[in-house]
Amino acid sequence: MVLIFAETQKGKFKKAAYELAYYGYQTAQALGTECAALVLGTAEGAEELGKYGASKVYHVTDTALDTFDSQAYTKVIAAAAEKAGANVVIVGHTSTGKSLLGRLAVRMNAGSVPAVNAIPTVEGGTFKVRKPVFSGKAFADYEVKSENKVLSLMGNSLQPQEVGEPASVEALDVEVPAAQVTVKEVKRMEGRTPLPEAELVVSAGRGMKGPENWGIIEELAETMGATTACSRPVADADWRPHHEHVGQTGVAIRPNLYFAIGISGAIQHLAGVNSSKTIVVINKDPEAPFFKAADYGVVGDLFDVVPRLNEAMKKFKAEN
Amino acid sequence: MKLLVCVSKTPETTAKIAFTEGNTQFDTSGVQFIMNPYDEWYALVRALELKEANGGSVTLINVGPAANDTVIRKGLAIGADEAVRVDTEPSSALFVAKQIAAYAKKEAFDVVFLGKETIDYNGSEVGAMVAELLDVPFISYASHMEMDGDTATVTRDIEGGNEVVEVKAPFVVSAAKGLAEQRIPNMRGIMMAKRKPLKVEPAVEAEDLSVAVHYELPPEKGDVKLVDPENMDELVRLLHEEAKAI
Numbered sequence: 001m002v003l004i005f006a007e008t009q010k011g012k013f014k015k016a017a018y019e020l021a022y023y024g025y026q027t028a029q030a031l032g033t034e035c036a037a038l039v040l041g042t043a044e045g046a047e048e049l050g051k052y053g054a055s056k057v058y059h060v061t062d063t064a065l066d067t068f069d070s071q072a073y074t075k076v077i078a079a080a081a082e083k084a085g086a087n088v089v090i091v092g093h094t095s096t097g098k099s100l101l102g103r104l105a106v107r108m109n110a111g112s113v114p115a116v117n118a119i120p121t122v123e124g125g126t127f128k129v130r131k132p133v134f135s136g137k138a139f140a141d142y143e144v145k146s147e148n149k150v151l152s153l154m155g156n157s158l159q160p161q162e163v164g165e166p167a168s169v170e171a172l173d174v175e176v177p178a179a180q181v182t183v184k185e186v187k188r189m190e191g192r193t194p195l196p197e198a199e200l201v202v203s204a205g206r207g208m209k210g211p212e213n214w215g216i217i218e219e220l221a222e223t224m225g226a227t228t229a230c231s232r233p234v235a236d237a238d239w240r241p242h243h244e245h246v247g248q249t250g251v252a253i254r255p256n257l258y259f260a261i262g263i264s265g266a267i268q269h270l271a272g273v274n275s276s277k278t279i280v281v282i283n284k285d286p287e288a289p290f291f292k293a294a295d296y297g298v299v300g301d302l303f304d305v306v307p308r309l310n311e312a313m314k315k316f317k318a319e320n
Numbered sequence: 321m322k323l324l325v326c327v328s329k330t331p332e333t334t335a336k337i338a339f340t341e342g343n344t345q346f347d348t349s350g351v352q353f354i355m356n357p358y359d360e361w362y363a364l365v366r367a368l369e370l371k372e373a374n375g376g377s378v379t380l381i382n383v384g385p386a387a388n389d390t391v392i393r394k395g396l397a398i399g400a401d402e403a404v405r406v407d408t409e410p411s412s413a414l415f416v417a418k419q420i421a422a423y424a425k426k427e428a429f430d431v432v433f434l435g436k437e438t439i440d441y442n443g444s445e446v447g448a449m450v451a452e453l454l455d456v457p458f459i460s461y462a463s464h465m466e467m468d469g470d471t472a473t474v475t476r477d478i479e480g481g482n483e484v485v486e487v488k489a490p491f492v493v494s495a496a497k498g499l500a501e502q503r504i505p506n507m508r509g510i511m512m513a514k515r516k517p518l519k520v521e522p523a524v525e526a527e528d529l530s531v532a533v534h535y536e537l538p539p540e541k542g543d544v545k546l547v548d549p550e551n552m553d554e555l556v557r558l559l560h561e562e563a564k565a566i
């Protein structure tokens with residue numbers, strides 16, 4: 001049995017949870033077994049996970065689980081896996097999942113593979129799964145040798161598809177240990193999709209000349225419903241907040257569409273963004289290295305091109 | 321406070337990534353190695369700042385062969401008091417975590433620091449493993465951290481925001497951007513580092529349960545399609561009809 005841990009935010013599931021359910025379903029198919037989902041704390045609509053491939057949902061309803069403590073969560077997930085008879089546990093490669101994967105590996109004596117982005121293969125009893133390495137500059141296939149296995153799934157790795165009916169939700173009785181970490185405050189920006197989950201990203205660099213010029217980037221992002229990002233020097237100079245910094249030493253992302261505006265395309269920047277499905281580069285320098293990594297390029301002054309692009313996007317949105 | 325900082329050795333960020341032995345080994349020929357930036361810039365520097373403010377000691381730990389000593393000496397030059405190297409090949413995350421946890425347990429550290437991930441294998445799992453092996457709390461992606469006695473208040477990055485948590489030592493914390501500012505070692509630091517203790521410890525028994533067996537480079541991008549800067553309707557059309565991205 002495969003068990004996925006479906007995260008909620010304020011009691012609601014996000015797309016990442018459906019992605020994970022669908023990935024768990026595909027993994028279970030490869031192993032010739034079924035996929036169940038585990039839900040912790042307050043959660044609405046857990047049965048929906050069934051549509052994306054969870055044959056059953058286990059729910060530990062204790063509201064102590066509404067705040068995150070990796071130690072307590074690990075004990076609960078490992079106990080649930082045992083009760084469900086699961087030897088493969090999959091979490092999201094999120095801030096929560098990253099705090100859990102290594103702990104689960106130790107607790108379950110399981111081989112772990114973090115940040116996987118493809119369905120595992122099972123050939124002649126050998127379990128292999130692929131992940132990006134060297135900050136997106138290569139891929140590695142990992143072999144997991146142990147009976148128990150734990151994986152974390154990189155966001156935007158596959159498009160969830162409906163494969164079934166809503167699942168039955170069964171309350172699961174496992175002991176919830178007292179948390180050793182006290183959560184004092186949770187601050188999230190409302191509105192925009194956070195960068196790691198964003199499908200559309202508008203990113204800008206030092207070519208913007210100064211923070212006062214970001215209006216055109218914000219407007220384009222607004223029109224497209226995209227999330228904004230930036231290069232490292234821009235964040236270092238405090239033109240933009242640190243959480244927007246993408247690249248090898250910032251957030252690694254793989255959106256459907258990445259706009260790089262006034263960014264030269266240094267190797268460390270490319271490392272964090274080159275798995276994006278489509279890359280558009282806007283730069284006045286035709287020799288900018290980013291053009292080599294781009295699908296579409298516009299050679300021109302961003303201060304002319306971006307407002308024009310915004311108008312074209314608006315027209316497109318109005319017509320579609 | 322006894323502070324332990326885990327440092328790992330990674331290829332320099334502009335290193336050419338290639339593989340040998342039928343794509344089963346990373347090709348290290350001509351590759352320059354550095355201290356993993358998250359370990360150096362944030363984890364180590366914040367540990368040093370806390371020691372400077374509250375007293376105590378900062379110990380570095382690395383799991384690897386003697387060739388790693390240059391990276392360790394750099395950490396000593398930046399300001400750590402002493403270092404240990406567990407003398408073995410770091411063959412998997414779990415193997416490395418078991419080495420670190422064995423040493424940390426023996427020496428009873430108050431806080432174990434490490435970077436949020438390494439820039440080569442991007443696993444982000446050693447911290448959580450060490451914490452579970454020591455049965456202590458783990459705070460990942462710390463971008464701010466204060467200590468008052470044995471209680472820490474830590475801000476950790478989460479998707480689209482952050483979370484402020486309180487935790488008592490001992491615990492493990494992984495460092496993200498914002499936790500500290502990079503320090504460049506000065507001449508005095510480099511001279512002093514030569515005389516600081518660098519202990520070599522034997523490895524403890526541990527198994528690899530998952531290992532990388534094959535590598536591949538991503539497919540080459542085709543040529544870029546250039547669009548007339550005057551004609552952004554055309555770009556939007558291509559993104560919609562050809563790339564199906566909007």
Ligand SMILES: Cc1cc2nc3c(=O)[nH]c(=O)nc-3n(C[C@H](O)[C@H](O)[C@H](O)COP(=O)(O)OP(=O)(O)OC[C@H]3O[C@@H](n4cnc5c(N)ncnc54)[C@H](O)[C@@H]3O)c2cc1C
Nearest residue numbers: 205206207231232247248249262263264266268269284302
């Ligand atoms: C260890 C290490 C880690 C690093 N990690 C990262 C990382 O994670 N992320 C990251 O981004 N960088 C990282 N860097 C920095 C990286 O090497 C580059 O310095 C950085 O990405 C450059 O940012 P930029 O492209 O915004 O600026 P620049 O390189 O200055 O490029 C600005 C671009 O804007 C163009 N431009 C200027 N004016 C206009 C205009 N009017 N219209 C159109 N185009 C214009 C220019 O032609 C140029 O191509 C790292 C460096 C090191 C050493």
